[in-house]
Amino acid sequence: MAVAAVVALTVLWSKHTKGSAVPTSSLTSAHHGDPRCVDVMLPVSVTSQNAVYDIVQIDTSIDAIAYALDMDSRSAPSIEERILRNITVSDTYNIAAKLCISRNGGKKNHLQIATHGGVFDSRYWDARINPEEHSWVHNALAAGYSILTYDRLGNGNSDKPDPYQVNQIPLALEILRGITKIAREGHLMKYASPGSKQSKAQFDRIIHVGHSLGSAISLGMVTTYGNESDGAVLTGWTTTYQSTGGKTTTFDLQLASENDPKLFGDFPNGYAVPSTASAIQTGFFSTRRNHTVGIGGFTPELLEYGNSIKSPIGAAELLSATRLNLGLAPDFSGPIQFVLAEYDWLVCDGDCKGTTNMTLLEQLYPKATDINVYTQPGTGHGLPLHRGANIGFKASFDWLDRNGL
Ligand SMILES: *[C@@H]1O[C@H](CO)[C@@H](O)[C@H](O)[C@H]1NC(C)=O
Ligand SMILES: *[C@@H]1O[C@H](CO)[C@@H](O)[C@H](O)[C@H]1NC(C)=O
Ligand SMILES: *[C@@H]1O[C@H](CO)[C@@H](O)[C@H](O)[C@H]1NC(C)=O
Ligand SMILES: *[C@@H]1O[C@H](CO)[C@@H](O)[C@H](O)[C@H]1NC(C)=O
Numbered sequence: 001m002a003v004a005a006v007v008a009l010t011v012l013w014s015k016h017t018k019g020s021a022v023p024t025s026s027l028t029s030a031h032h033g034d035p036r037c038v039d040v041m042l043p044v045s046v047t048s049q050n051a052v053y054d055i056v057q058i059d060t061s062i063d064a065i066a067y068a069l070d071m072d073s074r075s076a077p078s079i080e081e082r083i084l085r086n087i088t089v090s091d092t093y094n095i096a097a098k099l100c101i102s103r104n105g106g107k108k109n110h111l112q113i114a115t116h117g118g119v120f121d122s123r124y125w126d127a128r129i130n131p132e133e134h135s136w137v138h139n140a141l142a143a144g145y146s147i148l149t150y151d152r153l154g155n156g157n158s159d160k161p162d163p164y165q166v167n168q169i170p171l172a173l174e175i176l177r178g179i180t181k182i183a184r185e186g187h188l189m190k191y192a193s194p195g196s197k198q199s200k201a202q203f204d205r206i207i208h209v210g211h212s213l214g215s216a217i218s219l220g221m222v223t224t225y226g227n228e229s230d231g232a233v234l235t236g237w238t239t240t241y242q243s244t245g246g247k248t249t250t251f252d253l254q255l256a257s258e259n260d261p262k263l264f265g266d267f268p269n270g271y272a273v274p275s276t277a278s279a280i281q282t283g284f285f286s287t288r289r290n291h292t293v294g295i296g297g298f299t300p301e302l303l304e305y306g307n308s309i310k311s312p313i314g315a316a317e318l319l320s321a322t323r324l325n326l327g328l329a330p331d332f333s334g335p336i337q338f339v340l341a342e343y344d345w346l347v348c349d350g351d352c353k354g355t356t357n358m359t360l361l362e363q364l365y366p367k368a369t370d371i372n373v374y375t376q377p378g379t380g381h382g383l384p385l386h387r388g389a390n391i392g393f394k395a396s397f398d399w400l401d402r403n404g405l
Helices: 061-072 136-142 169-184 213-224 277-284 300-308 317-323 358-364 389-402
Strands: 037-053 083-100 110-115 146-150 205-211 231-235 253-255 271-274 335-341 370-376
Touching (some): 037 317, 083 136, 083 169, 110 136, 110 213, 136 389, 146 169, 169 205, 169 213, 169 317, 205 213, 213 231, 231 389, 277 300, 335 389, 358 370, 370 389
Parallel strands (some): 110 146, 110 205, 231 335, 335 370
Antiparallel strands (some): 037 083, 083 146, 253 271
16 A cells, blocks of 8 residues: 555544654744743653654655655555564654743633644744734734744754654654643743743643644644643644545655755755645645635745745654554543645645544544534645635634633
8 A cells, every 4th residue: 555645644543543862053033022932942851662664765856756656656565564673762852842921811821732744844833924814823822822832853943863763753742742741830931041031831721733744743642642632723634534635746855955955954864845836835735726815815925935934854754653543532531623724635635625524523532522623715735824814723713712722
């Protein structure tokens, strides 16, 4: 079976299965001078069951295409067949995050922890192009939530370890769990950059928010550590449809350091990135060219912006996602929302309408207090980068509010 489906990022409901760090350069401020926000560098200690996979090594951009074709080939081995051996990885990783604390009373003790997906970093959540319309962070703060966004391992200012054996998705789940624990225990400010003004970061509700592969990781919290999550908003993700359209080749990958030595020079071999804005369009923008006006459209500027904030992905990230339990969540007793983009290529083969199976969702989340599916009209996989994105953000915040979060 081709690994294609993994890249569609939705394989997994049917299965119901279940290095050492490179020191990071000094903190670069990601909070744009917003006095509500501070940069934090979190040391997260984790142990993870990883695997050594039989995949094509990526040392050049020619290798990157060979890697993708090998994943998508008709006669490719199954993911299980690619496992050469299981390994345990145990280490402490530096995770670069931005903590923004709301000042609007009500929900400031409710912390959203937002996990970005593949080929982006934490900037995905905080678009600098008309933030009122396109920044989830801006809108979350306006709705009264506090929010932590972070660069996943192998991204942005976080450590970029070995992309073959270390940077795998089961490890990413353990990191999210570790971040959640630090937040719940009120310790985030211990790791703030010197001189930070925030004094208190005490949170009594933790909401896990994800996009795409980041939704899979957040769903791992729901299935595996269900009592450690008070609620989940999973965007660009469905557990009831298995797409075939999104494949590894869809991303038109190049070796990151060859694609842009200035931006990606610090990424080791084995990290790859979509080649051009056109590759970003295929994966992340609406499949129906819907011009600028009206909800769901996108402008050339939004596409260029999306391309400007792309970020590499490690060679073993996508296929190792199959090791997460993305099925039954026996312990999760909060509300869970899926946010679909109507015209999503990667997840829904270009059209998410009619892909939801509520019966199945009710079986997967038997103790959930509410299961909700919201579809953002006209929009592609990269939801914030389309017109009227704020309408979708509000749908999530209103739904959280109705559920006491
Ligand atoms: C690796 O671990 C998985 C899950 O525990 C197991 O199913 C699989 O057989 C193991 N593979 C090898 C090669 O040891
Ligand atoms: C979740 O349950 C485990 C095992 O019962 C317990 O050790 C842990 O403290 C619980 N965590 C939370 C956040 O309630
Ligand atoms: C929805 O899920 C249920 C439970 O798994 C299954 O029995 C049913 O066939 C599914 N419906 C469709 C239309 O696929
Ligand atoms: C864009 O798509 C949305 C949702 O399908 C639709 O409501 C809107 O009218 C479309 N806009 C244009 C200009 O086609």
